Amino acid sequence: EAGVAQSPRYKIIEKRQSVAFWCNPISGHATLYWYQQILGQGPKLLIQFQNNGVVDDSQLPKDRFSAERLKGVDSTLKIQPAKLEDSAVYLCASSLGGPNQPQHFGDGTRLSIL
Amino acid sequence: AQTVTQSQPEMSVQEAETVTLSCTYDTSENNYYLFWYKQPPSRQMILVIRQEAYKQQNATENRFSVNFQKAAKSFSLKISDSQLGDTAMYFCASTTSGTYKYIFGTGTRLKVLA
Numbered sequence: 001e002a003g004v005a006q007s008p009r010y011k012i013i014e015k016r017q018s019v020a021f022w023c024n025p026i027s028g029h030a031t032l033y034w035y036q037q038i039l040g041q042g043p044k045l046l047i048q049f050q051n052n053g054v055v056d057d058s059q060l061p062k063d064r065f066s067a068e069r070l071k072g073v074d075s076t077l078k079i080q081p082a083k084l085e086d087s088a089v090y091l092c093a094s095s096l097g098g099p100n101q102p103q104h105f106g107d108g109t110r111l112s113i114l
Numbered sequence: 115a116q117t118v119t120q121s122q123p124e125m126s127v128q129e130a131e132t133v134t135l136s137c138t139y140d141t142s143e144n145n146y147y148l149f150w151y152k153q154p155p156s157r158q159m160i161l162v163i164r165q166e167a168y169k170q171q172n173a174t175e176n177r178f179s180v181n182f183q184k185a186a187k188s189f190s191l192k193i194s195d196s197q198l199g200d201t202a203m204y205f206c207a208s209t210t211s212g213t214y215k216y217i218f219g220t221g222t223r224l225k226v227l228a
Contacts, residue, residue, distance in 0.1 A: 003158075031214055042118075042205050042218035043159075056215055089157065099209040100147045100166060103216065105159040 002026065006092050006106035014114050018080035021109045025073070025094030031055075032069055033103065034077050035091040043091055049075065050097065079111075087113045116141045118206050120219035127196045128227050134181075135191045135222045137206030145211035148182070148189045153221075154202040162204070165189065196226045 005024040013019050025032050030051050035043035046065065048056040051072040060067070064083070069075040079086055089110050093103040117140045127133035139148065150162040165173045165182050172180050177197075181190045193200055206219040 033216070040220075042220045043216075044218075045215060048215060050214075091159065093159075095214070097214065099145075099211050099214050100164070101214075102149065102161040102164060103159075107156075107158050 004092055004094055004104050004106035006090075006109055008109055009107060010110050010112075012112045012114065013082055015084055016081040018078065019082055019111065020079075021077045021090050021092075021111075023075045023077070023092030023106060025075070025092070026104055028096070029094035029104070030072070030097040031095045031101075032075050033091075033093040033095075034067055034075070035093065037089045037091055037108070039088070046077070082111075082113050084113050087111060116143075116146075116208060116210065116215075116217045118208055118217050118219040120206055120222050122222045123220075124223045124225070126225040126227055127193075129196055129198060131196055132192060132194045133196055133224065135193075135204050135206075135224065137189045137191070137219060139187050139189060139206070139208050141187075141208065141210060143210040143212060147209050147211075148180075149207045149209075149216075150178070150180070150189075150191045151205045151207060151218075152200075152202045153205065154199075159205070163191065193224075198226050198228060200224060201226045 032049045034046045037043045049069040067077045089108040091108045093105045095101040146167045148165045153159045177194045203221045
């Protein structure tokens with residue numbers, strides 16, 4: 001089966017600019033996650049979708065971050081305006097759903113803010 | 115609140131030897147699940163092994179096994195016959211039956227030496 005696809009792989013922008021990331025989960029996976037992974041740390045959940053509804057976005061900085069999952073498949077994560085502390089790898093993962101199901105991760109997008 | 119703690123930032127092991135990575139967790143839930151994920155330098159996170167809290171038997175996957183001590187809230191990963199390809203960051207994670215939210219530890223960087 002095809003894995004979780006993410007693009008772009010790398011992105012460099014200046015602070016206060018905007019950026020968007022795209023994720024295509026594994027076909028049939030109902031649950032989709034976006035994580036922020038700062039260098040040297042574990043992934044931090046930003047938002048979790050179940051189909052096209054938001055399950056958890058408690059750690060999403062909503063003043064600058066937004067995410068959507070149209071039609072319960074692809075998802076986009078946007079940052080506007082970017083800050084220096086947003087430099088990180090943004091990981092997308094998907095699963096069949098259920099707490100015992102493993103997550104399948106994409107390669108991530110490495111974002112550098114100048 | 116759910117927490118996951120990995121107290122070993124870095125470890126190294128000689129090829130073909132055995133190494134144990136530590137993880138402790140805290141949760142007020144009765145039904146929960148524990149995972150170990152591996153993140154090689156290429157960055158894609160993959161599942162190594164998982165354990166259901168209601169199962170007393172420790173999970174095993176080929177060279178990987180866990181020591182699950184429920185009363186102590188400890189979930190360590192043992193890698194036997196270490197191989198150079200085991201070099202990676204290893205993350206411990208937990209979820210509960212109430213949500214599908216993963217909580218990750220800060221990771222242990224393992225280096226297998228030739």
